[in-house]
Amino acid sequence: MASLLGRYGGLLLGLQLAAGCSSESSAPPVEPKRFGEAQSSATPARSNEKLVLAFGDSLYAGYGLAPGESFPAVLDKELEAQGLAVDMVNAGVSGDTTAAGLARLDFTLDGLKRNPDLAIVGLGGNDVLRGIDPAETRANLEAIVRTLDRRGIPVVLTGMVAPRNLGADYVGRFDAIYPELAKSYGAALDPFFLDGVITRPELLLGDGIHPNAAGVRIMAKRLVPVVAKELQPAS
Numbered sequence: 001m002a003s004l005l006g007r008y009g010g011l012l013l014g015l016q017l018a019a020g021c022s023s024e025s026s027a028p029p030v031e032p033k034r035f036g037e038a039q040s041s042a043t044p045a046r047s048n049e050k051l052v053l054a055f056g057d058s059l060y061a062g063y064g065l066a067p068g069e070s071f072p073a074v075l076d077k078e079l080e081a082q083g084l085a086v087d088m089v090n091a092g093v094s095g096d097t098t099a100a101g102l103a104r105l106d107f108t109l110d111g112l113k114r115n116p117d118l119a120i121v122g123l124g125g126n127d128v129l130r131g132i133d134p135a136e137t138r139a140n141l142e143a144i145v146r147t148l149d150r151r152g153i154p155v156v157l158t159g160m161v162a163p164r165n166l167g168a169d170y171v172g173r174f175d176a177i178y179p180e181l182a183k184s185y186g187a188a189l190d191p192f193f194l195d196g197v198i199t200r201p202e203l204l205l206g207d208g209i210h211p212n213a214a215g216v217r218i219m220a221k222r223l224v225p226v227v228a229k230e231l232q233p234a235s
Contacts, residue, residue, distance in 0.1 A: 051114060
């Protein structure tokens, strides 16, 4: 794990913040995208269908990928293959920091046909690229999770870790955010969303940080059991 994170730090050190995941958008909130059968207005909703909101940054939006290759799109297909009827809504926005995500959360939720059965939240990577104080990242993410909790929406957090070259203090404060929020709010947790992908160039786009289609498939497959567990009815 230490060597993985060391290489991760080296990969991020030379990144230009003008890349797709790093320029925060000042445009109005975008309309989320839908995947699967539920896209079609001619297709009636299935009685057991679960509405899932994927709320994140470029790693969810599918930066540099074809529409059907984004993480929410692939996860939707994988869940359907497991026999779960899912209406997946992709509310990923390239460039979003946790502050930008918090600012559009209510707009996104209010635009859905109903409260989602689950929200998958993946924000924080752009905070690291901008060197934002982990205390601010924590406050924003907690406000997002608290809002979802208040609305009765279960959460899966896809976490990030800070590159080790940012120093022990920054790393310690940032890395603690996701597990501590997951514990405090009873959220499911994937500790490091890019685990198994970020150190393998063949799974990345040319910018060295965004996953390509093969990388996304690895990430989605890892999340299937975590998400499926949250969508199963309580016994």
